[in-house]
Amino acid sequence: MYREPRWRVIARNAFPFVVVVAIWEVLAHAGIFPARLFPPVETVIAAFVRLTVAGILPHHALDTVLRLSGGFMLAAIAGVAVGIAMGRWRLAEDVFLPLVSIGAPIPGLAYAPLFLLWFGLGNLSAVLLVGFVSAFPVIFNTWTGVKAVKEIWVRSAQAMGADNRRLFRHVILPGALPYILTGLRLGLAQAWRILVGVEMLAAVPWGLGWLIFGAREFLNTDVMLAGIAVIAIIGLALEKLAFQRIENFTIIRWGMMT
Amino acid sequence: MTSSPERWRMIGRATVTLLTAAALYEAMAQSGIFPAVLVPTLPKVAHTLLSLFSDGTMLRHAFYTLARVIFGFALAIAVGLPLGILMGRIRAVENFVLPLASALMPIPSLAWVPVFILWFGLGDTVAILIVFYAAMFPMLLNTWTGVRAVNPLWLRAAGAMGADENALFWKVIIPGASPFIITGLRQAFQRSWIAVVGAEMLAASDWGLGWIIFDAKEFLNADVMMASLAVIGGIGYAFERLVFGSLERVTVLRWGMVRAAKS
Numbered sequence: 394m395y396r397e398p399r400w401r402v403i404a405r406n407a408f409p410f411v412v413v414v415a416i417w418e419v420l421a422h423a424g425i426f427p428a429r430l431f432p433p434v435e436t437v438i439a440a441f442v443r444l445t446v447a448g449i450l451p452h453h454a455l456d457t458v459l460r461l462s463g464g465f466m467l468a469a470i471a472g473v474a475v476g477i478a479m480g481r482w483r484l485a486e487d488v489f490l491p492l493v494s495i496g497a498p499i500p501g502l503a504y505a506p507l508f509l510l511w512f513g514l515g516n517l518s519a520v521l522l523v524g525f526v527s528a529f530p531v532i533f534n535t536w537t538g539v540k541a542v543k544e545i546w547v548r549s550a551q552a553m554g555a556d557n558r559r560l561f562r563h564v565i566l567p568g569a570l571p572y573i574l575t576g577l578r579l580g581l582a583q584a585w586r587i588l589v590g591v592e593m594l595a596a597v598p599w600g601l602g603w604l605i606f607g608a609r610e611f612l613n614t615d616v617m618l619a620g621i622a623v624i625a626i627i628g629l630a631l632e633k634l635a636f637q638r639i640e641n642f643t644i645i646r647w648g649m650m651t
Numbered sequence: 652m653t654s655s656p657e658r659w660r661m662i663g664r665a666t667v668t669l670l671t672a673a674a675l676y677e678a679m680a681q682s683g684i685f686p687a688v689l690v691p692t693l694p695k696v697a698h699t700l701l702s703l704f705s706d707g708t709m710l711r712h713a714f715y716t717l718a719r720v721i722f723g724f725a726l727a728i729a730v731g732l733p734l735g736i737l738m739g740r741i742r743a744v745e746n747f748v749l750p751l752a753s754a755l756m757p758i759p760s761l762a763w764v765p766v767f768i769l770w771f772g773l774g775d776t777v778a779i780l781i782v783f784y785a786a787m788f789p790m791l792l793n794t795w796t797g798v799r800a801v802n803p804l805w806l807r808a809a810g811a812m813g814a815d816e817n818a819l820f821w822k823v824i825i826p827g828a829s830p831f832i833i834t835g836l837r838q839a840f841q842r843s844w845i846a847v848v849g850a851e852m853l854a855a856s857d858w859g860l861g862w863i864i865f866d867a868k869e870f871l872n873a874d875v876m877m878a879s880l881a882v883i884g885g886i887g888y889a890f891e892r893l894v895f896g897s898l899e900r901v902t903v904l905r906w907g908m909v910r911a912a913k914s
Contacts, residue, residue, distance in 0.1 A: 406750045413751065430769055491665035492672060498891065499884040500845035502761075502852065503861065506868035507876050510689055586842075590761035590849040594865075602762070606853070609765040617766050621758060628757025 432615040440615035441622060449604075454623050456599035457588065460516065464523025465584050469577055472528040476535025476576070480569070486536075493532055501526030501587040505594050519588070519595045527584035531576040538572025539565060585628060601627075691874040700878035708863075713882060715858040719775060720840075720847045723782025727839055731787050732832070735794025739828070745795070752791060760785035760846045764853045777854040778847055785846035789838035797831025798824060829902055837895050844887050860886075 397405075414434055420426070421433035428436075444450040475493075478485040505522055512518040542565050550564045592602025601620050608616040673693060679685065680692040691699075703709035738745040760781050767777045801824055809823045825832075851861025860883050867875035 405746055409747045409751045410754070412747075487661075487664040488668050491668045495669075495884065498887045499880055500848045500887065502845060502849040503864055503880055503883050505852070506864050507873065507880070510868055510871065510873060510876070585757075586759040586761070587845070587849070589759045590764075590853070593761070593764070593853055605762060605765045609769060612769065614766065614769060617769075621762050621766070624762050625754060625758045628759075629754070632757055 429612045430614050432618070436615045437618045437622070440613075441619040444616065444619060450619065450623060453599050453601050453604045453620070454627065456597070457592065457601045458627065460519055460523065460592070460597070460600065461581075461584055461588050463520045464588070465527055465581055467520070467524030468527040468531055468580050468584065471524070472531025472576065472580065473535050473573060475528075476532045476573070477539055477565075477569075479532070479536040480539025481565075489532070490536075493529060497529040497533070501583065502590050502594075505591055509595060514596045516595075516597055519591045519597055519600075522591055522595075523584045523588050526587055527580035530579035530583055531573075534572045534576025534579065535569065538569030538576070541572060542568035581631060585631060589624060688871045689873050691877065696874045696877045696881075699872075699874040700881060703875070703878055709878075709882060712858055712860050712863050712879070713886065715856075716847055716851065716860040717886070719778040719851075719859065720782055720843050723779040723847070724786050724840060724843050726779070726783045727786035727790050727843070728836070730783075731790030731835075731839070732794055735791045735835075736798055736824075736828075738791070738795045739798025740824075748791075749795075752788060756788045756792075760842070761849045761853070764850055768854050773854050774856050778850040778856065778859070781846050781850040781854075782843040785842040786839035789842060790835045793831045793835025793838065794828065797828030797835070800831060801827035826902075833895065833899055833902065836898070837891070840890060840895065841887075844883075844890070848883065 418433055421428065421431050432440075441450070475485075475489055479489050480486070501522065504525065505518075508518045508522045508525075512521060546564050546568060547560065550560050555563065589602040589605075592600040593606040597603055601624050605617045605620040608614075608620070677693050680687070680690045700709075734744075734748060738748050763784060764777065764781060767780055771777055771780070805823050805827060806819065809819050814822065847859075848861035848864075851859035852865040856862060860879050864876050864879045864883075867873070867879070
């Protein structure tokens, strides 16, 4: 089969960006919009380099990533635990399903003021809110996954003398894993989408959301766009590195999915 | 179909759970461990909700929010749907748009709020554009996937039976891609519903459900917040179930593209 040479793939993917940057440059230099509000690309790159060298941008990014991991960890642990409980025990299902179904359709950020009121401005609220909101997809998918484990696998494992622990470890967990991973992936995406907004609202001292929002006061559009670029890089990295790797490593190796 | 007794059992259990949760909350609120402004009692929340409805402010807030969502959402459909179809049909469009979309998609729409505020000022434009940004990508990517997922056999069969481009498009490609397009609409709406609340909080504009919640924080009106949360959740749920549920029934279910889930 003919495979496109690597340089052509790169060129093909780079081409649209070149066009967009060119249009941006023309608009920025034409002077139709004030340069403060619509800075040329080189100014944005200069801001990016300056802030990176000064260590400001990495500090903001690090805090955002830490907050994301903190919130997501909470969601992953609590969500998987609740989801498995719901899938295994009737009582847990009856108790949690109505609560989760009511909480889930409310957009995450709508809870933000309530969390700020209860837990104060700052890190605690931000992390708890991100965890709370991203737990919903994890719970739903884990629950579905556990329920979707084939009854016949469970029975045959029991017939072969597996105790509860082995049943859980060797049958239910691997069987539900594709769903759990989907849930974690959706949860992480959800967490990422609201974290930036939460950082703007919760007045955290460091964080990319805060950086962008704060730059507004001083009309530093270049700083904002540099911050958005970092956000895009982190978002892409999350998508490509975090989940595709895990998926390849586990479910494909176990032969759950090809 | 869920059998009737099973269904009643579920409703019964759900009611018991919710009543228990409400009772626990009420006990906590009444006990006075937490300040009453932060943890208002349920009758107080219900009362606030009623009075906000009866003096019309809640309806007006909801109206503004809905108007913003619908504008932004319509804009996203107007751009995302044709562009997605073009991407699925024409290679050059796909090569151009896909890299841009993949780079922009991981940026949460709310990250653009400060930039848009600078560019367009506080107000409706920001909220509408944020909704547009949030709804655009699910719409675009699902349409694109849907068009590409149309069974090539159907295209050839239709071609062999003499369908022209026009008929091919309306009778084969659009119905074939419709399950994906409807999924796209659903996801797009969920995203826009989240985005509009955030945009209203950040780009303060006097009216809107996001704004009323955020504004209530300043005055420690937890009852107003909870009342608005209930309204936001209710509207989101209604859209999901009524609008998209019935859209699915009149299109893909009727065309036999997907089956209703068993049980």
